[in-house]
Amino acid sequence: MSTTQVIKTARRDIYRNLVLRTARLELDDGEELDKDPYEYPFDYGYELFAAGLAIGFLHKDYREESKGSYSQDFTDVDSVSSDEVRTAITFIWELIKMEEDEKTETEAWELARQYADAGVERISRDMEVKDQFDLLGFMNMAENRWEDRVEDVVGSVESEEVASA
Template sequence: MVLRTARKDDNVEITDESNYQFDTNYELFTAGLVIGFLRDDPRTESKGSYSQDFIQVNRVGGSSENEYREGIEFIYKLIELEHSDDNPDDSELWELALQYADAGVEALNQDISLKGEFDLLAFIDEADQKWEDRLEDVLISE
């Protein structure tokens, strides 16, 4: 699903760049994190064995103003806020973020497999419908 990753793989011949929905792993991770978080569906069975090779957020882009890093940190802060009563440490919160991202990436992959294309408008519509309720859940649980 990631063009830059495919270009690095010697065994992949890229004939049509439009077959890759994301240019970087940062894009895929951020999209997966948002979708997984919105659906409030962390993929707990992924712990320690993720479908993608995720990295720590502090390694994203090198600048705190990186657009992917900002999006990831925003969702991470919402996760932190939602679980503040549990007093989790940073590693537990990051683990939950990874599980959300993995669930979201799997949802993207399934959707693309079913439809044969990346239906960005469907995901935007879903986000539009779920965002307010999900944000309310986070703020009320705090």
């Protein structure tokens, strides 16, 4: 059985401030954006979700407060128009399922949402300090943490397989 991976957030306020398309959709007729569009680092909510998911997962940081308080659905992962973003979200979710093998697919997807919300909060805090999304800093952080984090997941799965053999 496969769970439906609906992208949701409990941090709608942050998405509103960081996603241009979301900001435009929420404007009343005739209302202008009050910020320069270049200040919005993400065009779509699913892009911010993917970045937040990666950051939350890499930092092993998830936001338990999000559970049960989601205020906005964006889309199903299968409906994301960007192949790269869809693949990144699915890949990290698969790592979460491996690491949390006692959880159902639905529970693992819930944890993915919590990782994403925690990561989105980190992005927001970083932007408050730097006044822009530091893509280079994000890439450097990911490069420095990625290998160790994946090794943690794969190593823990291999250890469990050896123990059960």
